[in-house]
Amino acid sequence: MRAAVTDASGFVVAEVPDPAPGPGELVLRVAANGICGSDLSMAPFLPAGTIMGHEFAGEVVAVGPDDPDVEHCFRPGDTAAAMPVIGCHRCRACLTGDLARCTSARTLGLGVLPGALAEFVVVGAHESVPLDGVDTADGALVEPLAVGLHAVTRAAVRPGDRALVLGAGPVGLAVLHWLSRGVATEVVCSDPSPGRRTAALDVGASSVCTPDDLTGHVGPGFDLVIECVGKPGMIAAAVDAVTSSGRVVVAGVCLGDDTFMPVAGVVKETTMHFVSYYTRDEFVTAAAELRKGAIGSSALVSEIVGFEEVDRVFAELSTPNNHRKVLISPAVTSVG
Secondary structure, eight states: OEEEEEETTEEEEEEOOOOOOOTTEEEEEEEEEEOOHHHHHHGGGSOTTOBOOOEEEEEEEEEOSSOHHHHHHOOTTOEEEEOSEEOOSSSHHHHTTOGGGOTTOEEBSSSSBOOSSBSEEEEESTTEEEOTTSOTTGGGGHHHHHHHHHHHHHHTOOTTOEEEEEOOSHHHHHHHHHHHTTTOSEEEEEOSOHHHHHHHHHTTOSEEEOGGGTHHHHTTOEEEEEEOSOSTTHHHHHHHHEEEEEEEEEOOOOOSOOOOOHHHHHHHTOEEEEOOSOOHHHHHHHHHHHHTTSSOHHHHEEEEEOGGGHHHHHHHHTSSOOOOEEEEOTTOOOOO
């Protein structure tokens, strides 16, 4: 099969062996795979030959052997989205649906198991959900929507809350979608990109502003601030913007050192949560949101390209840009 694999200069398109499913596993023919901020951060640190990609959906083409439970749930021809992790299915984390915390978890697309920047990918059947009635390319949005839902769930939004989202990238847009469907009175988004501010309004923000203009929107402070940028200085910005006894949720993935003044949070008695991944129930809820047409690629996707464009896409997304979500599809052939 063809895959986009890492090499010393970025990515190359290569022929690699077709995968085969083991017990409890499926092989999906990948329809699309989304690129996210954690991909951009991790790519330089992964060994050559890694197949990245952890936001994806596709068609079931093979079911693992000797597992009647799997055969009952999925058959070739079904469409599915899969969590990018395979758990042990025995520990407390797995039994409560928090598979990412399984101490034996095997992740997809981050150097452990091959990901979905390929024509086919092996996934866990237990970690997969059906996508009946959903375009399989749109199914690649289940994962980022689940990330946003997890952040909003942890935020414990209350009726009348004023909420601020820092960053209107893919995670920020997912957060805005869920906030707009909840009980917050006002949902403001700050982002330097004009295109992304427009996207924020499209998915339900009450108003938008640039980081330079944020001070004029803070007023007495926001009850809730969700940080979705993952750059140094953003936690300090969140603490500055939150009101007394407010909550800060950090969803941005920052791989560099960051500092802020703890006294600001102490004086305000700020509650702060750091979040990542999501539960299986949240993944299922995100899939249901797509099935009922509440959100989709028209609002969240700015471009769908083929393997040959992976290098360009990673370069563009690593600098200031107006992109929403970019999907890589094996079915798309670049011209030229």
